Amino acid sequence: MKKIMSILLSFLLIISVFLNMSLSVYALNEVEKSVGGEVSKIQYSQTSDSEVVKILTSSTKIAKHYVIPPEGSITYYRLIFEISDTSVPNTVRFDVNKGSVGQIRLANLSDPKRTNVVVELNKNPDYSLQSSSDGKAVVLTIKGFKGTGNTSGTATPTPTPTPTTTPKPSTTPTPSATPKPSTSATPAPSNPASSGNQGTQASVIKQSGPLSWEMSGNTCIVTLKGTSVTQTSSTSAPRYELREKEKILQITIPGKDNRFTNGFLTGNDIIRGILINYNKESNSTIIRISYFNSITFTSSVSNGNTVFNIKAGSASTQTPAPSATPSPSTTPKPSTTPKPSQTPTPTETTDPSRGVPSSMKNVELGDGSSVVLKIINNGIVSRYLNSKSDIITDENEKSGTVTFMMPKSIVDLGSGNLVLNNSLVKTVATYTTLQNSFLMLDKTNAGQKFKIIEGSGSNELLVVAENSGTSGSKLVVLDPGHGGSDPGGTVGTYYEKDYNLDIAMKCMEILKSKGVNVESTRTTDVFVSLDDRAEYANKRNAALFVSIHNNIMPDGYKGSMALYYPTSYNGKAYANIILNNLVKDLGTGNIGLKANGNLVVVRKTKMPAVLAEIACMSHPDDMAKLNTSSFRQKAAESLANSIIQILNSM
Incomplete structure (x- = not known):
């Protein structure tokens, strides 16, 4: 009996070791990030055939979801979905960098309240999105994961028409052995993975001036004409380096090279894309060839032209050491023909009168x-x-x-x-x-x-x-119109200045209670000139100026109105917010928005400024409303809510 028990215990011990080994393997690929608020946590894990992202949240209602393929300078797929009735304390960035997932981002959206989730992926995902069985999490399952290795960069799921087996044809561009690209008989090189869900609709950019790429079988050939690039530590010579952490093969050319016509080239099965830009600080032109999980490559220089032959790597071997053509000193393969014009011949493009290249529209x-x-x-x-x-x-x-x-x-x-x-x-x-x-x-x-x-x-x-700082640090200046010897609009014994001041002081009290930094051009019945009002706000470097008035209009007009300076870059947008809220909150008519370049308080203020006409004293219906404290309180609340909405958008 003891012997049987001993054998049984040994067997259980072995089983537990295997289980622990299995769990430890998966634990290496489990990461999480605490968020706080209505979204408590984000979790990433892997199973034998899937990747799982869990977002623990108080609401699991998914509003919409879709995938955006790589286009232009964006070299990754983005799976985007919205979770209704939830929010995060601030924008969340979770660097996963495992499997096919690079980064997960969460940000708030409003009207209605919801959280926008963006998942960056190095492949077109075959996924499912649902609520967890306990109703406490949104669960994203990305299918087609290959074990625990990070090889999903080129493992294309079923929806993608260009799988990793496409490079099989070596020279023939339209092979019959590759049946999957069923949409057309176009050559494999013109069907890069970056086309994503948009199929062949996304245009492919394969050349920018002297730089181009083409596919030959399973090799991406990148050619840079007129420049000899070597692996050197000299900062005065064109050079390349493999940046494994960023998954970038970077080429640096000293000085500003004006030969490039585009800032980016689209990708293919081997590379995500190529970005080109000039770095003023280092005075160099930088070419970044972004790849998926790993690459092997060779480089060669001939007649002043540099050629990189790039293939997808098998595991994590990203060594640039070529077997066939190593990069020797400065002139690897000079051949018999001398290098023609090693210095790039710039073809300067003149900017049109609008100050941008003609290839940019509108x-x-x-x-x-x-x-x-x-x-x-x-x-x-x-x-x-x-x-x-x-x-x-x-x-x-x-x-x-x-x-x-x-x-x-x-x-x-x-x-x-x-x-x-x-x-x-x-x-x-x-x-x-x-x-x-x-x-x-x-x-x-x-x-x-x-x-x-x-x-x-x-x-x-x-x-x-956008302006920096929180709504509590941005100063709002309220401006109760008229005052003192200037009564403003007058109807019998009723003066506009009194209504303006009462609404402004109520609004100021509400804003202060909500932590908003607010001041007023006047707090009593005194006269303040128009120039002094604008100067008051300018000296304090206010973020927003709101002048509060009530209207005198021709017969028949009643309701609210908002005015702004015609060339103010966001005055109209802010005036629209204030007017819409006044009409909605007070039930007044909508007289409309008006651009006015003659109003001193919106013309001479250096910050966005809005003049709000709450109601029409000249109409008996509006006048009756203005004479009730509850209406003036509602007007103050509406203005305060609009101001907070504007501050949060800055």
Whole structure:
């Protein structure tokens, strides 16, 4: 009996060892991040055939989900979904870097309240999205994972028409042995993985000036003409280096090379894409060849041209050491022909009057301060408002870039690259496919935020820098109109100045109770000149100026109105917020928005300024409302809520 028990215990011990080994293998590929608030945690784990992302949240209702393929300078797939009725304390970035998942980002959306989730992937995902059985988590399952190794970068799931076996044909571009690309008989090189869910609709950019790539069987051949690139430590010579951590083969050319016509090349089965930009600080042109999990490559120089032959690596061997053609000193293979014009011959392209390359469409330079770019096209504001919810903003903290992806139906931005190197943006790149337009800003300060807003007319959008700081640190100046010897509008014994001051003081009290930094141009019945009101706000470097008035209008008019300075880059947008909320909260009529360049308080203030006309004293219905304390309280609350909404959008 003892012998049987001993054998049984030994057997159980062996089983437990195997289980522990298995668990330890999977534990290596399990990571999580605590979030807080209504989303408590994000978890990533792997099974034998899947990757699982769990978002533990109070609400598990999924509003919508979709996949955006790599396009232009964006070299990865983005699986995007929204979780209704939940929020995060701030924008969350979770660097997973396991399996096919790179980064997971969470950000708040409003109207209605929801959390936007972006999952960066190195493949087109075959996935399912559902609520957990206990109702406490949203579960994303990414299928087609191959064991515990990180080889999913080239493991294409079923929906993708170009699997990793496509490179089999060596020379023939349209082989019959590769049946899966069923849409057409196009050669394998023209069907890169970056086409994603959009199939062959996404245009492929394979050349930029002297730089180009082409596929030959399972090899991506990258050619750089007119430049001899070697692996050297000299900073005065063109050189390359393999940056394994970032998965980039980087080429650095001293000085500004003006031969390049595009800022990026699209990818294929081997590489994600190629980015080209000029770095002013190092005075060098940098070419970044981004690849999937691993590569092996050879480089050779002949007649002043450099050729890289790149293949997908098997495991984690990313060594650049070539077997056939090692990179010798400075001139690896000089052959008999002398190097013709080793120095690049720049083909300088003249910028048109709008200050941007002609390949960029509907784009003009901004004012050099807060406005980075103007996007100008007939009727663009109407199309923007109709499709605003379809615009996706992708912040990449690592690279310090922000990309706006919008439907092409809003505007065609063309494809081009622009170097600014100002206090806000280093470079601007645009890229347009048959369905979408992309605008990428390489930020001077990685922490700076940007947004798209309405411009001064119906044909203009503006790309602007958001103000920094929290709503509690931004100063709001309220301006109760008239006062003292200036009564404003007068109806019998009723003076506009009294209504303005009462509403302003109530609004000020509400804002202070909510932690908003607020001041007023007057707090008693005194006269303050128009210039002094503007100067008061300017000296304090206010973020927002709101002047509070009540109207005298011709017979028949009643309701609310808002005015702004015509060329204020966001005055109209803020005036629209205030007016819409007044009409909704007070039940007043909507007289409308009006641009007015003659009003001193909106013209001479250096910050966004709005003049709000609460109601019409000249109409008996509105006058009766103004004479009730409850109406004035509601007006103050509406203004306060609008101001907080504006501050949060800055």
